[in-house]
Amino acid sequence: MKKLLLSFSLLVLGFTSNAQTWTEQATGYPIAATYTGEVSIVDSNIAWALAQRTETVNHQTFSKTIDAGLSWESGSINVGDAVDLAIANISAVSETTAWVAVFPPNATVPAGQGVYKTIDGGITWTRQTTAAFTTASFTNFVYFWDENNGVCMGDKRGGYFEIYTTTNGGTTWTRTPSANIATSTGQYGYTGKYFVQGNTIWFGTETGELMRSTNKGLNWTKIATPIPDFGSATSNGEFAFKDDNNGVLQQTVSNVFYVTTNGGTTWTTQATTGMFWGAIAYAGPGMLVSGGSSGPTNFGSSYSLDNGVTWTGIDLLSHTSLNFKSATLGYGGGFTEDELVGGVFKFTNSLGNEQFSSTKFKVYPNPATSFVKRLINLQISELVCG
Numbered sequence: 001m002k003k004l005l006l007s008f009s010l011l012v013l014g015f016t017s018n019a020q021t022w023t024e025q026a027t028g029y030p031i032a033a034t035y036t037g038e039v040s041i042v043d044s045n046i047a048w049a050l051a052q053r054t055e056t057v058n059h060q061t062f063s064k065t066i067d068a069g070l071s072w073e074s075g076s077i078n079v080g081d082a083v084d085l086a087i088a089n090i091s092a093v094s095e096t097t098a099w100v101a102v103f104p105p106n107a108t109v110p111a112g113q114g115v116y117k118t119i120d121g122g123i124t125w126t127r128q129t130t131a132a133f134t135t136a137s138f139t140n141f142v143y144f145w146d147e148n149n150g151v152c153m154g155d156k157r158g159g160y161f162e163i164y165t166t167t168n169g170g171t172t173w174t175r176t177p178s179a180n181i182a183t184s185t186g187q188y189g190y191t192g193k194y195f196v197q198g199n200t201i202w203f204g205t206e207t208g209e210l211m212r213s214t215n216k217g218l219n220w221t222k223i224a225t226p227i228p229d230f231g232s233a234t235s236n237g238e239f240a241f242k243d244d245n246n247g248v249l250q251q252t253v254s255n256v257f258y259v260t261t262n263g264g265t266t267w268t269t270q271a272t273t274g275m276f277w278g279a280i281a282y283a284g285p286g287m288l289v290s291g292g293s294s295g296p297t298n299f300g301s302s303y304s305l306d307n308g309v310t311w312t313g314i315d316l317l318s319h320t321s322l323n324f325k326s327a328t329l330g331y332g333g334g335f336t337e338d339e340l341v342g343g344v345f346k347f348t349n350s351l352g353n354e355q356f357s358s359t360k361f362k363v364y365p366n367p368a369t370s371f372v373k374r375l376i377n378l379q380i381s382e383l384v385c386g
Contacts, residue, residue, distance in 0.1 A: 020289070020303050020314050020349055022332060026386075027051075027063035027343025028074040029336050034059060035293075035318075036333030036344050038192065040092040041325040046069060048122075050100075052333070058086050058105065062122055066095050069331075069346050075122040084108045088191040089141045091150070095098055096121045099128075099170065101142040101152060103191060104316045115142050115152050117170055131164045131173035139205070140189045143196055144169075146164065153203055153218030155188035165217040184209050190231040197241050197282075204230030204237060210264060214244060219223040223264035227251055239289070240280045248288065248308050250280060257308055268359040274302060274311035279319065283349060284327030291319025291332050301332065319345065 020057040027036060029051050038054030047067050051061035061080060063074040079085050079102050086105040092098035099117050104110060114133035131140050137154050144150035148169050154162035160181050164173035186205025194203040200214045201225075207295040208230060210223040227237035227249065234253055241247035248260040249267060278292025278301075288308055291301035299318045302311040321333035330347035 010357045012024060020347070022301065022313075022315060022317070022319075022345035022347060023069075024317075024334065024342060025065075025069045025072060025344050027072045027341050027344055028203070029059075029061055029063060030074060030339060031057070031059070031061075031341055032336060032338045034061070035320045035335040037346060038089050038321050039323040039331035039333065040090050040098065041323055041329060041331065042092050042094060043325075044096050044329055046092070047331060048090055048098055049331075049333070050087060050090040053086045053105065055264075058082065060085075060087055062090060062100075062341065064092075064095070064097075064122060069344070072343065077116070077122070077125055079116055079125055079127070080112055081110055085112055086112045087325070088139060089143075089194075091142055093144050097147060097169075098122065099142045099144060099150065101139045101191075102124070102127075103139045113134055113137060113139050115139070115164075115173070117169060128170040128173060131170070132175075133162065137162055138188065138361050140191050141194045143201065145196075145199070145216060149216055151201060151213070153189060153194070153217075156186075161189070161211070161220075163217055163220070176217060176220070180218060180310045181220040182211070184211060184222050186211075193230055195239055195241060197243060200241070200244055202239065202241065204239065206231065208235070208237070210239065212264075225249060225264065226256075226258060226267050226269075236278050238278070239246050242282050242285050246307075248280065250278075253277070259307060270308060272308055272311065274313065279322040281322040281324045281330070283324045283330055283347065287327065287349070288306065289324070289330070290323060291322050293318040293320045317345070 027049050034051050036049045038050045040048045046066050051059040053059050060077040063072045065072045085102050088101040090100050092232045097119050102113050115128045115131045118125050140156045142152040150166050152164050160178040163176040166173045185207050186207040189203045199216050202210050202212045206229050207313040208225050208227040211220050213220045229235040230237045236252045238250045244261045246288050247260050257270045257272045259270050260267050278290045280290045283289045289306040293299045300316040301314040301319045304311045319332040324330035328349045332345040334342050334345050
């Protein structure tokens with residue numbers, strides 16, 4: 001059974017510092033209690049947010065800001081089937097141009113999953129057929145570095161992961177041959193379970209391996225990790241990398257934190273204070289940010305200035321995703337109370353750490369399975385759906 005990415009949790013201790021803050025913004029999603037699964041950040045003004053599907057509601061909705069989040073406008077992602085096709089993630093490069101990965105969330109596997117592109121700001125979405133995801137496929141994510149260069153990834157088909165790359169915006173996608181992909185014991189990845197730093201991209205599998213490409217998806221190596229599975233009910237892992245060598249890894253179920261300084265050749269268990277589990281991202285080389293949403297009490301956000309050893313609490317609100325473009329530009333997903341309240345949080349880094357290259361961070365629950373009416377009472381069940 002194909003498993004989708006689980007919900008995550010975070011318990012933060014010692015909320016004593018206001019050095020880092022979040023400003024809540026309204027995404028304008030048309031359904032109350034909708035939450036954000038990802039924010040794709042283009043620049044300091046432009047960002048696209050994706051409304052996350054749940055077990056009971058298959059959202060096909062985005063929201064976009066072009067004024068640094070002062071206002072957001074929502075829209076529909078029409079991919080021709082609102083029941084048997086769902087949106088895995090979104091990747092944007094401008095005010096007008098974005099891509100989404102579309103997958104089949106139900107037992108029914110219709111034609112139509114794959115990669116869709118908009119060039120008119122989300123008014124229309126067109127499937128890019130040369131990324132030939134078929135009824136035997138399962139699309140996990142798409143990511144673009146710029147308007148031309150992108151990669152998309154699906155589960156194994158024909159004995160190896162279905163990965164495509166493009167250099168012309170998706171007009172033509174070319175499947176990465178099996179000879180360019182290291183042999184993996186895993187059969188599938190998870191929707192949205194990927195991480196990008198510079199030209200390097202990682203994704204996790206159900207056998208606890210990280211697959212890594214340092215050249216935008218053309219070649220892939222395999223990294224062994226101490227995580228048994230990156231998305232099951234008993235073993236769920238989150239990961240982030242500062243560069244190709246230095247990274248962190250969380251076993252969110254057993255609450256263990258690992259670090260590597262050699263690209264994952266070895267992992268060392270690291271004791272932590274204040275942070276338990278959740279989404280994680282580098283906001284500059286000197287700061288890690290973590291956030292979570294599961295409960296009733298295990299939600300909030302925190303930051304670390306010593307690579308995860310010590311964590312300082314920021315708030316006790318629900319953060320359903322973390323996405324950073326730089327040390328001073330980041331968003332966290334949140335829940336809406338209605339069209340006028342909530343949906344995302346914008347990050348303020350008052351420490352002013354500017355030394356950071358353009359980076360994409362992506363971890364979120366997909367799908368979450370239940371929620372209680374207001375943010376502070378949020379509960380998301382940790383269920384496996386497929």
